[in-house]
Amino acid sequence: MRIGVCIKGVVEDNEGSKWVINTFDEYALEEAVRLKEKDEKTEIVVITVGHKGLKEMLYAALATKADRAVHVVTPDEDMSGFGIATILKSVVRQERIDLVLLGKQAVDNASHQIGGMLAGLLNWAQAIDVIELDIEGDEATAHRLAEGGKIEVIRARLPVVIGAAKGLNEPRYPALRGIIAAKKKEIKEIALEELGLAREDLCGIKVERVFAAPEKEACKFIEGEPGKAAEEIVRLLREEAKVI
Amino acid sequence: MNGRIIVFLEGKKKEGLKKSARALLKAAWLLSQQTGKPVEAVLMGEDPKQYGEEVLRKGLNCIHYVKSAALKDYDVHQYAPAFFSVVKDLNPWVIMGNSTLVGKDLFPRVAAMFSVPMISDCQKITFEGPGLKVVKACFYGKKQAELSFTGNLPYIVTLVPNSAEVEIEGQEAAVAEETKEREIEYIADEKPKGRLVEIIMKETEKQDVLEAEAIVAGGRALKEKADFLLLEELAEKLDAAVGASRAVVDSDLASPEMQIGQSGKTVAPKLYFALGISGAAQHIAGMRGSKVVVAVNKDKQAPVFDYAQYGIVGDVYQIVPEIIKALTDLDG
Numbered sequence A: 001m002r003i004g005v006c007i008k009g010v011v012e013d014n015e016g017s018k019w020v021i022n023t024f025d026e027y028a029l030e031e032a033v034r035l036k037e038k039d040e041k042t043e044i045v046v047i048t049v050g051h052k053g054l055k056e057m058l059y060a061a062l063a064t065k066a067d068r069a070v071h072v073v074t075p076d077e078d079m080s081g082f083g084i085a086t087i088l089k090s091v092v093r094q095e096r097i098d099l100v101l102l103g104k105q106a107v108d109n110a111s112h113q114i115g116g117m118l119a120g121l122l123n124w125a126q127a128i129d130v131i132e133l134d135i136e137g138d139e140a141t142a143h144r145l146a147e148g149g150k151i152e153v154i155r156a157r158l159p160v161v162i163g164a165a166k167g168l169n170e171p172r173y174p175a176l177r178g179i180i181a182a183k184k185k186e187i188k189e190i191a192l193e194e195l196g197l198a199r200e201d202l203c204g205i206k207v208e209r210v211f212a213a214p215e216k217e218a219c220k221f222i223e224g225e226p227g228k229a230a231e232e233i234v235r236l237l238r239e240e241a242k243v244i
Numbered sequence B: 001m002n003g004r005i006i007v008f009l010e011g012k013k014k015e016g017l018k019k020s021a022r023a024l025l026k027a028a029w030l031l032s033q034q035t036g037k038p039v040e041a042v043l044m045g046e047d048p049k050q051y052g053e054e055v056l057r058k059g060l061n062c063i064h065y066v067k068s069a070a071l072k073d074y075d076v077h078q079y080a081p082a083f084f085s086v087v088k089d090l091n092p093w094v095i096m097g098n099s100t101l102v103g104k105d106l107f108p109r110v111a112a113m114f115s116v117p118m119i120s121d122c123q124k125i126t127f128e129g130p131g132l133k134v135v136k137a138c139f140y141g142k143k144q145a146e147l148s149f150t151g152n153l154p155y156i157v158t159l160v161p162n163s164a165e166v167e168i169e170g171q172e173a174a175v176a177e178e179t180k181e182r183e184i185e186y187i188a189d190e191k192p193k194g195r196l197v198e199i200i201m202k203e204t205e206k207q208d209v210l211e212a213e214a215i216v217a218g219g220r221a222l223k224e225k226a227d228f229l230l231l232e233e234l235a236e237k238l239d240a241a242v243g244a245s246r247a248v249v250d251s252d253l254a255s256p257e258m259q260i261g262q263s264g265k266t267v268a269p270k271l272y273f274a275l276g277i278s279g280a281a282q283h284i285a286g287m288r289g290s291k292v293v294v295a296v297n298k299d300k301q302a303p304v305f306d307y308a309q310y311g312i313v314g315d316v317y318q319i320v321p322e323i324i325k326a327l328t329d330l331d332g
């Protein structure tokens, strides 16, 4: 089995300049590693799309039991989720991937689109928001979080796209040995043109402007001892805000 | 300028049409008033007509009921092809849904089938010029972005459920004279790529934060699982759902589906109680759209007060029981 783990580079702690693996993709990577630990014949290919600055992040991913990486190099600024999914589809086909693991969403813009789109473009089965995964032969069984705390069990024959959620596993930190070994692993760089894709087809959404989220009006503090303050807040919610 | 506004409406077994579906219809009507384009709704299920009565007909051109035993429970492998097969023939200009857990799962696959991009979690959607403009949170919720579509039709969007800015009270559109109804028997995919084989229920099904008009959310101030009973009591008084910060989900005091914020759910209720929550950017990102926020925190400097209309500086263990009492007095 060949597993493709799609990872996105995000800026650490939402500021600073170091690019790290999106938290949800770490669960995906860990799950791939666990599958490989059960079956050593499994090959793990880490896939990312983005600028050259993501190399360090790829080495961090390769410090696990992942075998190699594919880096589609793009100046990714104005690409839509559909654009990213389209690129991933080409790589998944080219690399003959049987199972795609990725995070259910990115922590920075949280669009939660890529998994479902990729599955749709490939016409594969999908299970997104997965907290438990079991692969037996070519059959996958996934538990996904559904409404009201329910869990939906999805079963499908490979190939499948799995979107990892928190709770799927506890990612381990790579050992020093792994970090050293990572430097010897292959990172294949490919340009969009080599995938037969044109940049214009990967956009479709324009960012008109980005602005600070509007500040709310100043908070009205309610003073007094708890009983009085509670009565006052209930009164305000009823008479002023009219929400209860 | 032709094309239609297609709305995906969600029903819920016992309760009928979801509340968020009504807010979505209003957003669609508003858009229809701005554009003159007709609104058509799609309802899917084993017996989708059961929700049909509740759909407000005003301004609605047509309701399409897509019916099949295979659509009894939500499963993307049946829902996506069924929805696509119906909508593709309706000349869609915009396809709108909510970013509920169903919408989040269904829409990306549908967008792929249409071979177009989509924008998720919109807080606001307006018509400007020939195109569509939407506003959504970005950069961990610290900023907002205004986006427009530049590619092929249809434009696909999901809206934050019950997004306060969308809900325009008493908004009445009047494009359609009368609402047509159409029933479509969906021929299920006999060999779907994947299949829903089981639904594991929770013992007690609680109100989902995504559907609730009021939310009572607890943070690290709460020390034990049992302390959430206090929040549940308050929630019951307000007909609210109970939510949580990541800190309490991480420490297993609350379950993951309750988490609000950047890596949890994005909500926009009418009333949001933040109880012992500091107001980290990642939490605010998920509740910023709330209409009225009440914060209770013992630290007057807590950032959560910057986002609250009303604040009480104090101990949640003292304040919350008093609020419950004040609400009880009100009832009596």
Ligand SMILES: Cc1cc2nc3c(=O)[nH]c(=O)nc-3n(C[C@H](O)[C@H](O)[C@H](O)COP(=O)(O)OP(=O)(O)OC[C@H]3O[C@@H](n4cnc5c(N)ncnc54)[C@H](O)[C@@H]3O)c2cc1C
Pocket (backbone or CB within 6 Å): A013, A023, A107, B218, B219, B220, B221, B222, B244, B245, B246, B247, B248, B259, B260, B261, B262, B263, B264, B265, B275, B276, B277, B278, B279, B280, B281, B282, B283, B286, B296, B297, B298, B299, B302, B314, B315, B316, B317
């Ligand atoms: C990538 C990423 C994603 C994240 N996603 C999320 C997310 O989705 N949702 C989320 O919530 N967080 C998220 N976080 C975590 C976030 O940064 C905060 O750590 C978290 O929100 C803090 O939770 P809290 O407010 O409950 O706890 P704290 O920050 O510890 O705040 C507790 C507050 O309670 C007050 N308090 C304590 N005791 C009492 C009392 N008895 N009475 C009254 N007040 C009291 C304190 O003054 C304090 O303000 C994310 C972080 C990262 C890095």
